[in-house]
Amino acid sequence: AQTVTxxxxxxSVQEAETVTLSCTYDTSESDYYxxxxxxxxxxxxxxxxxxxxxxxxxxTENRFSVNFQKAAKSFSLKISxxxxxxxxxxFCAYWSGWDAGNMLTFGGGTRLMVKP
Amino acid sequence: GAGVSQSPSNKVTxxxxxxxxxxxxxxxxxxxxxYRQSLGQGLEFLIYFQGxxxxxxxxxxxxxxxxxxxxxxxxxxTIQRTQQEDSAVYLCASSLSRGxxxxxxxxxxxxxxx
Numbered sequence: 001a002q003t004v005t006x007x008x009x010x011x012s013v014q015e016a017e018t019v020t021l022s023c024t025y026d027t028s029e030s031d032y033y034x035x036x037x038x039x040x041x042x043x044x045x046x047x048x049x050x051x052x053x054x055x056x057x058x059x060t061e062n063r064f065s066v067n068f069q070k071a072a073k074s075f076s077l078k079i080s081x082x083x084x085x086x087x088x089x090x091f092c093a094y095w096s097g098w099d100a101g102n103m104l105t106f107g108g109g110t111r112l113m114v115k116p
Numbered sequence: 117g118a119g120v121s122q123s124p125s126n127k128v129t130x131x132x133x134x135x136x137x138x139x140x141x142x143x144x145x146x147x148x149x150x151y152r153q154s155l156g157q158g159l160e161f162l163i164y165f166q167g168x169x170x171x172x173x174x175x176x177x178x179x180x181x182x183x184x185x186x187x188x189x190x191x192x193x194t195i196q197r198t199q200q201e202d203s204a205v206y207l208c209a210s211s212l213s214r215g216x217x218x219x220x221x222x223x224x225x226x227x228x229x230x
Contacts, residue, residue, distance in 0.1 A: 033215075033216045033218075035218055042223065043207075043223055043226075044210070044222070045221035046221075047218045047219075047220065050217070051219050070223075095215050097214050097215050102147055102149070102153075102164050102166070102171075102172065102215045103149060103164055103215075104151075104161070104173070104209075104219055105161075106158060106159040108158045109158065
């Protein structure tokens with residue numbers, strides 16, 4: 001079974017600074033997708049960024065980028081120029097729906113605090 | 117709006133009562149998922165629908181939990197004889213047929229069992 005681990009329960013960053021959230025996963029699959037979701041206090045899970053495992057190029061979405069290391073099974077999220085609105089829980093998630101069903105497997109989450 | 121909607125937003129019930137939680141997915145999304153988010157338990161997969169059928173019910177925690185989907189659209193998660201340990205946020209998500217593009221979540225239903 002696939003597992004996803006986020007080793008940092010909490011992180012804090014100064015506004016306008018850069019922060020990196022860590023995620024590792026375990027899988028025997030070669031074709032899969034990885035995601036970062038943001039969950040603010042409103043509870044709604046928001047898709048931040050997506051990475052396809054067969055693509056070597058790291059995904060970027062505006063101030064959000066990932067460092068995907070397939071051999072190391074590592075998938076970290078970098079947030080540049082942090083803003084107060086970035087404060088939330090961040091979840092790393094794994095998907096390999098080809099044989100293993102269609103659900104996401106989530107890490108335990110990292111709470112990000114942004115200091116003004 | 118065009119997003120996933122869930123109702124009710126909050127539900128308080130007494131132990132032993134039955135509850136129904138509703139999810140309305142994004143139009144055109146054939147796949148629908150239910151997850152449970154408990155304090156200290158993270159996000160737990162419950163069930164997945166492709167159209168009206170549920171190929172994967174492996175996550176339902178007990179036979180008190182059931183779900184259905186009709187017309188390839190709205191889904192209802194039913195919890196019978198609720199227990200205090202059922203207290204959690206129940207999240208619904210939808211996606212295109214396969215989920216590699218990501219799943220899109222609703223705002224959740226917070227269930228409190230007294």
